[in-house]
Amino acid sequence: MRRLASSLLAVVAAVGLASPSVLSAQGAGGTVTGRVTDAATGQPIQQARVLVQGTQNGSLTAENGRYTLRVPTSGAIVLEISRIGYEAKRVNVTVGGAAPVTQDVALTQAAFSLSAVVTTVTGQQRKVELANATATVNVAEKIAELPVSNLSQVLQGRAAGVNVVSTGEPGVGSRIRIRGQSSISLSNEPVVIIDGVRVAANSGSAALGVGGQSPSRLDDINPEEIESIEVVKGPSAATLYGTEAAAGVINITTKRGKSGRTAWNVYSENGLTQDPRRGDYPLLYYAWGRRLSNNTNMRCDLTLVANGTCVQDSVISGNILNDPDLSPIKTGNRGQYGMQVSGGSDRVQYFVSGEIERENGIYEMPTGEQDRLKTERGVSSLPTSQVRPQGLDRNNLRMNLNAQIAPRATIQLSSGYVNSNVRRVQNNDNANGLMVQAMGGAWDPTKKDSRGVPLPGMFSFPFGDVFSRTTTQELNRFINSATARWDAAEWLNLRATVGYDYSLRDDIGINRFDQGIFQFPGRNGQVSSFRTSIAQGTVDLGGTATKQIFDWLGTKTSVGMQFIRNDFEQTGGTGENLPPGATTTTAAAIRNSSQSFDFSRTLGYYIEEQLSVRDRFFLTLAMRRDAASAFGSESRGVYYPKVGASWLVSDESFFPKFNWLQSLRLRSTYGASGQLPGPTDALRFFTPFPATLTGGVDAPSVTLSALGNSNLKPEFGAEVESGFDATMFSGRTNVVVTYYSKQTRDALVQRNIAPSVAGIQARFENIGDVKNSGFELEFTQKLIDRKNVYAELFINGSTNRNELLTLGEGVAPILTGAGSRITMRQQPGYPLYGMWGRTYTYNDANGDGILGTNEITFSDSATFQGPSFPTREFVISPTLELFERKLRVSAQIDRKWGMLKFNNTLRHQCQGGNSCRGRMDPTAPLELQAANIAATPNGIFTGMFEDGSFTRLREIAVSYQLPQGWAKSMRAQRMNLIMTGRNLAVWTPFTGLDPETTQSNSDTRGNEEFFSTPPMRQWTVRLNLNY
Missing domain, CATH: 2.60.40.1120 (Carboxypeptidase-like, regulatory domain)
Structure with a gap:
């Protein structure tokens, strides 16, 4: 060091x-x-x-x-x-x-401009100078005509190769993957940078789980404050960002003030949220019958019919979620209200923004359950947190300042604050969760619990009991940065950025005394409280020297360093046996506490040289070296090289001139970046635990928890990217085509070792190798460009082929899945997180339409069934503007295919809930009966692997600039009204709740639908006033 x-x-x-x-x-x-x-x-x-x-x-x-x-x-x-x-x-x-x-x-x-400016590590550069493809999203322009509720919606479908998977819960994050999955053991999430400062953006940020997905720090960021986003897609472009950037970089620039008069922007948005499956949830079944041996009534499923145990009298079906009076699924609502002001002089410019966001989710305790609990508790009303247990309250503030402090020096200050409170309902993979109770059991409309409380078609507990356990997360977050630029000479620019992202998060779960699930220990009163601080600090120093050596040759040399500091600290406590009315751990009879912390430090420096030949051929050479505390003690750091070329070949004198071709750029680059091991992956460390000595004396002691690895290195991702950009037909057509091939070497894999004294059997080693390759397309076509009519079509698409090349010598395939239900395997020669299972054949030999266990034959071993990650994506975004562009209509249609999805909800209904059609209904197709037999007695879930492809009408927006007289009546210069609909329709062969929803944002269960909330349908109306 x-x-x-x-x-x-x-x-x-x-x-x-x-x-x-x-x-x-x-x-x-x-x-x-x-x-x-x-x-x-x-x-x-x-x-x-x-x-x-x-x-x-x-x-x-x-x-x-x-x-x-x-x-x-x-x-x-x-x-x-x-x-x-x-x-x-x-x-x-x-x-x-x-x-x-x-x-x-x-x-x-122009449909596309190579002279557009993008933000890079070394400062702002023209696109034509870059040897890689960088996707730019003009957020300020987009949301002026198409409002969004979070940052994930901004990125969805806007850039080729960027896969965004959303859920339907307020405040809960999305999963973002850029050019596939590259790591077996580490995060595949991109790095996020705001105004030059690296910030926390993990999608699973919570200390208390409720069974499924968790809040996202990425969606803390308010899209209304953003000017533009650049997506750096892979190691070839992310070299200078260093370690942790191999999965891509999302570079965010917030809005700045402009010299001139003070400009005000006021907006108000209100909307409704609907469950697209409301009233159309899959049916649950129950079969009544008679035992043949003694003619007594019994539940009579098809396997019992097939083996002669019983005969069915009737089969009933239903779903409580389809009953509007009994279902907790209602219509949610949201509101978003904000004001922005900007302006300044030629020396000082400012931007100030404030926003309030409120959202109630779709879940509401049914009226009958509210009445029951009021009677039981002897109260006239219930807490809002129990009646509407799902929601989001968020407040955003931002102030940005630009100042010219000297003729050659400027300073840029950015300060953002977020306060949010997320209410989370027990759900997803949770035996006590809402959807498990609604859909996890057999359909029995007469069912009651031991108190006599009706449970029509439910699993075990009434909704009121489930909703009575509350889980909240409150967040206070500050993101601050300062950037100074100094033109030290006409040829030399120096810059320095320092910043700090600090979050203080409180996760609290409360089960009040004599409330919650009946005959559950929580009714004695339980509370869990965890306070977590997450901090990231950035120091970025650099300089760029520019010189025109000859008329035809220019050079630009950049050097710099970056220091990244990450700190995590958590203190928590739990309490049991609370007295009535108490909600704190100190009031509990049984108390426990915990504390944990970790940190990492990364220091890197780089040099980049760019040669410009006649301002149309650009050659870039770069190298970065990193050292980090997370590396093993024997590591001497890592080097990341880069070489790339961009050639505006259409400007060359020898290039043939075509009337239909305005510009053609060829580009190719090789670059590398890395992925940082976990803070303690390389360390040998001990865990304290209480010990009892001879004689019954308690004493502190420690036990070895990890052997560590002094040779541990970062994962090394290297990528080759090539492509071309073409502008044609008088600038009306633009095509960007890119091929990429990236390989992750030294991937972290847990290798089994000889058992130690402490029983440790594995440690992380750099022995894996993963490859991703594919094509990306961006196509923009101006269809009509007239004064009263303008029409444009934007298309982007991508492919991805993923392969695990090696796990290291002697390492067996890694099996993963939902608990003991193994559905995925990491095996060389196949994609990461591939779907594996034993196959089977079936034959209704007696022709009675009912399969018996003896009429299905299984293969001896599991085989590869298909990838879990989409291999192809395609997005179409048409735009139409009328009446001198006062009326604007836009849409987005999203298509993903080439992957399997595990219908784990169906698995539970067959295997544990005794309610799936293939188990109960004699008219069920043999395919469903075979899937049930495979799962229920045999633990084979291949029949629940379904085609996960889908086409979704993602959004439609209509924007209209209201008459000037209306604006003047509000003393405004401009007023427009926007109506938006999201997630309006989906077409899919998947039979589960939704092909896009996931049990969690992890890759190990990222393709699994398990009582998961589908993406919500949203309708919003927004009014913008510009002063």
């Missing part, structure tokens, strides 16, 4: 040597001002970037298209003006003297 620190100081010192030349490089300077407009319509263009070529000195245009840019030196300069959706432009300007220079610019619309 000392050697690394010495090298780092040398790099920083070398960058700083340029500072003595700063004063001599400064001149009188001047000011350039002007207006940027649309060349076709003459309308002002806001958020256009005006930049002095070869520097980081720039400005953004205001709502009226105007900009003001201070230039520290006199003389001739070149201004670069760019805006996504327009062709970039360069103009020559001479500055000097007291009077400002006026330079107006008109930009021409």
Whole structure:
């Protein structure tokens, strides 16, 4: 580490040597001002970037298209003006003297612009200079016409190769995977960066489980505060981000103020949330019959019919969730209200935002259950947390400030605050959960519990008892950063970013005395309380030197360092046997406590050299070195190389000219990045436990918990990416095609070792190897572009082929699944998390339409059935604008296929609930009967592996700019109304609750539907007022 620190100081010192030349490089300077407009319509263009070529000195245009840019030196300069959706432009300007220079610019619309600017580790760069494909989402533009409720919805379907799987619970996170799954033991989630600072974004952030998914730190981030998102898709592009970036990077830039008049934006959004399966849940069955031996009544399933034990009298079916009076599924509601203000002068700009969000989920305690509990407790009302046990309250605040503190120096401050409270209902893989109680048992409408409480068709407990146990999570989170930029010379830019993301999270579960599930220990009173602090600190220092060596050759050299600090600390307590009314651990008769913490530190530095030949061929060479506390003690760090080229070949003189082809760029790159081991994976450590000495004396002691591995390294992900970008037909058509092949070497695998004295049988070693490859397509087509009619079609698609190459010598295939139900296997030659199972054949030999256990034959061993992750994705997003673009209609249709999904709900209904159709109904297809026989006595679940492909109408939005007179009556400049519908329809062969919902966001159970909440259908109406 000392050697690394010495090298780092040398790099920083070398960058700083340029500072003595700063004063001599400064001149009188001047000011350039002007207006940027649309060349076709003459309308002002806001958020256009005006930049002095070869520097980081720039400005953004205001709502009226105007900009003001201070230039520290006199003389001739070149201004670069760019805006996504327009062709970039360069103009020559001479500055000097007291009077400002006026330079107006008109930009021409384009479906795609290679001159668009993206944010990278080394600063902002034009897309044409990058050798890799980077997806950019203009969030500010998108949500102005298509409101979203969380960040996951922003990313869904917007970028090829980015897979987002959502659930239907408020505040609960989505699973995001970029270009497949690469790690067996570590996270496959991308790194998230906000304004240059790395932030916590894990999708399972909770200390208390309720049976399924957990809240997400990614969705703490308010989309209304975001200007744009860049998705860095793999190691080839993420080299300079270092360790942890092999799964991709989501780079978020928040909104900034613009010079000019103060602009106000006020919005109000209200909506309804509906369960798309409401009234249409799968039926549960119950078969009545007579025992042949003594003619007594009994439950008579098909296996008993087939072996001659009984004959059926009747088969009944139903589902309490389809009864509007008894079902807890109602209509949820949500509201979102916010205000933003921005503005400033040419030296100082500001942006301030505040938002309140409230959402009640779809679950509500049925009226009959409310009346029962009020009578039992002798009260007139129940706590809201029990009546509506699912919901989200969130408040967001943000303040951003840009200031020019010197002619060549600027500072950018960003501060965000989030306060949220999530109410979570017991659900999913939870024997006491809501959906298990509703759908986990046989359909018996006469069933009652031991108290005589009706349980029509339910498993064990009434809804009121389930809802009486409350689980909440309260969060207070601060994300702060500061970035300073200094143009030390015309050719040298220095920058420094420091930031801190701190979250304080309280998870509390309460089962009050004499409430909750009857005859359950919790009715004596239980409470669990865990306080967790999560902190990430970032220090990022860098410099870029730019020089035009010859007229035809330019060079740009960047060096820098990054330091990332992660801290996690949790203190918790549980209490049992609470007195009436008490809800704290200190009031409990039996108390327990726990405390844990871990940390990691990563230090990296890099150098990047980019050569520009005639501003159309760009060659990039880079190297990064990382050291980290999570590496083994014998590790000397890791190097990540990168080499890439981008060639605007259509600008070459030898390239044939076609009227239909405006630009063609070829690109190819190789790069590497890593994945950090867990904080303690490399360590030998001990766990304390109480011991009793001879004579009954208690004494503290420890036991060995892990052997550690001093040679442990990060997983090393290397990727080759190649492709082309083409703009055709006068800029109306744009095509981006990319092929990628990435391989993860040194993947962490738990290898079995000889049993130790402490009984430890495995440790992590770098012995795995995983490969992903595929194609990505982005296609944009302007269909009509007229004054009164505009139509556009955006298509993106991707493929992914995943293969586990090796687990290491002597390592047996890794079996995973839901508890003891093994459904997945990690085996070389097949995809990660592949679906495996024994197959079977069946034959109704006697032709009676009922399969017996002797009429089904099983294979001897499990075989590969298919992947659990989609191998192909396709998204279509059409847009239509009418009446001079005042009316806008857009939609998104999402198609995923090539994967299997485990219908674990059906498995439970057959195996444990005695309620599936294949077990009870003599008219059931033989396929369902065979699946039941395979699962119930034999523990073979292959019949529950179903085609998980689907096509979903993801969203439709209608936006209308209301008449100017209406806006003026509200003293506003502009007013528009937006109506949005989400998750409106799905077409799928999957017979479970929903093909997209998952039991959890982990990869081990990520394709499993187990009493899981489907994605909710949402209807919202939003009013925007701009002042």
